[in-house]
Amino acid sequence: MILKNLKLMNFRNYKGLFLEFNEKINLIIGKNGQGKTNLVESIYMLSIGKSFRTNKDKELIKFGENNLYIDARIYRDDETKEIEVLIDNKNKGIKVNKISIIKISELLGNFNVVVFSPEDLKLVKDGPKERRSFIDKEISQLIPKYYNNLQRYRKTLFQRNKLLKNFSIDINLLEVYDEELAKYGSYIYITRRDFVKKLSDISKKFHKELTGNKEELSLIYKTQIDLNDSDDYNSVYQKLKSKLFESREHDIYNKITRYGIHKDDIEIYIDDIDVRLYGSQGQQRTASISLKLSEIELIKNEVGEYPVLILDDVFSELDEYRQKLLVEKLNDIQIFITTADISHKAIFRDVEATVFNVKEGMIDKIENGGR
Ligand SMILES: Nc1ncnc2c1ncn2[C@@H]1O[C@H](COP(=O)(O)OP(=O)(O)OP(=O)(O)O)[C@@H](O)[C@H]1O
Numbered sequence: 001m002i003l004k005n006l007k008l009m010n011f012r013n014y015k016g017l018f019l020e021f022n023e024k025i026n027l028i029i030g031k032n033g034q035g036k037t038n039l040v041e042s043i044y045m046l047s048i049g050k051s052f053r054t055n056k057d058k059e060l061i062k063f064g065e066n067n068l069y070i071d072a073r074i075y076r077d078d079e080t081k082e083i084e085v086l087i088d089n090k091n092k093g094i095k096v097n098k099i100s101i102i103k104i105s106e107l108l109g110n111f112n113v114v115v116f117s118p119e120d121l122k123l124v125k126d127g128p129k130e131r132r133s134f135i136d137k138e139i140s141q142l143i144p145k146y147y148n149n150l151q152r153y154r155k156t157l158f159q160r161n162k163l164l165k166n167f168s169i170d171i172n173l174l175e176v177y178d179e180e181l182a183k184y185g186s187y188i189y190i191t192r193r194d195f196v197k198k199l200s201d202i203s204k205k206f207h208k209e210l211t212g213n214k215e216e217l218s219l220i221y222k223t224q225i226d227l228n229d230s231d232d233y234n235s236v237y238q239k240l241k242s243k244l245f246e247s248r249e250h251d252i253y254n255k256i257t258r259y260g261i262h263k264d265d266i267e268i269y270i271d272d273i274d275v276r277l278y279g280s281q282g283q284q285r286t287a288s289i290s291l292k293l294s295e296i297e298l299i300k301n302e303v304g305e306y307p308v309l310i311l312d313d314v315f316s317e318l319d320e321y322r323q324k325l326l327v328e329k330l331n332d333i334q335i336f337i338t339t340a341d342i343s344h345k346a347i348f349r350d351v352e353a354t355v356f357n358v359k360e361g362m363i364d365k366i367e368n369g370g371r
Pocket residue numbers: 011012013014030031032033034035036037038039059060061062063313340
């Protein structure tokens with residue numbers, strides 16, 4: 001996948017902007033607070049219709065303005081697609097090839113983007129919530145149905161928890177919610193379990209490379225309910241339902257839903273050691289890089305084309321060996337690299353790269369600026 005060009009109007013600190021990109025490396029250089037992340041944020045918006053920094057669309061509109069507009073051309077499967085996003089104080093409209101979409105799930109899968117930012121280096125060290133959110137975002141990009149099920153699960157969970165807080169509880173309604181949580185939950189469980197399995201196989205390979213064959217990485221999808229790889233949709237559904245039933249009294253007493261896929265996690269092992277708990281900081285960071293890189297490969301396997309990769313400020317967090325390895329490994333992919341460090345240009349001396357100098361929401365472009 002290639003982002004050919006991008007037009008921004010009133011997006012963050014950009015008043016008006018039109019850029020054509022390099023099919024390989026786009027180096028976005030500028031001092032702090034000039035608009036580097038803003039630019040890549042707008043690119044990410046095209047993939048899932050949402051920012052990776054905020055859930056509040058309004059924050060994306062330039063201060064003092066009423067609406068923003070993004071227009072991009074994407075090249076994939078030998079054809080060009082246009083994606084437009086328009087956000088005003090009340091609404092968000094998205095078009096693919098001039099046709100308005102009604103649900104976000106219709107946008108997903110048109111343009112795949114992987115963002116790697118310094119927070120991702122904490123993926124392994126972070127809590128289960130961050131790891132769940134990592135896999136949820138990834139799977140949603142690949143399987144719109146997953147996104148829909150997840151939305152429904154979240155809504156039902158919210159309603160169930162609300163019901164549990166009532167003084168007197170309508171058991172029939174609780175029954176309905178349990179049924180729905182088991183239905184959506186079993187789909188989510190099976191999809192996550194399969195995804196983590198694939199991710200585990202690919203990340204093992206990357207991790208070997210990153211550690212010079214020294215470490216064996218593996219991932220296991222972990223749920224508190226007694227489920228295993230041989231459970232199919234129906235048996236997961238039954239088990240989830242009986243677990244919710246079993247825990248009903250506890251849930252009513254504590255006013256919260258104790259069991260379900262909203263509590264799950266990914267266990268990450270290096271050799272036989274749980275890295276989340278016992279890994280060194282370096283091991284945790286390297287394992288996080290392996291996971292992120294695997295995502296790229298996984299998308300390639302699933303959709304047949306590499307996604308676009310955004311490296312927002314991560315370059316300075318990596319040592320020289322890993323910087324070089326990353327650039328070498330990723331030579332088939334369109335990459336957007338933001339950095340405040342001009343010396344990073346040297347890494348791209350021998351490759352074709354376009355440099356974009358960002359200053360106060362304005363951008364100068366220098367072809368082959370890395371040389
Ligand atoms: N809605 C908005 N309207 C106008 N300007 C905004 C808006 N939101 C953020 N900004 C401005 O954008 C700038 C931050 O841009 P950005 O996060 O892209 O910086 P950056 O170049 O990535 O910096 P760093 O190197 O520190 O990460 C800030 O100056 C901020 O005031």
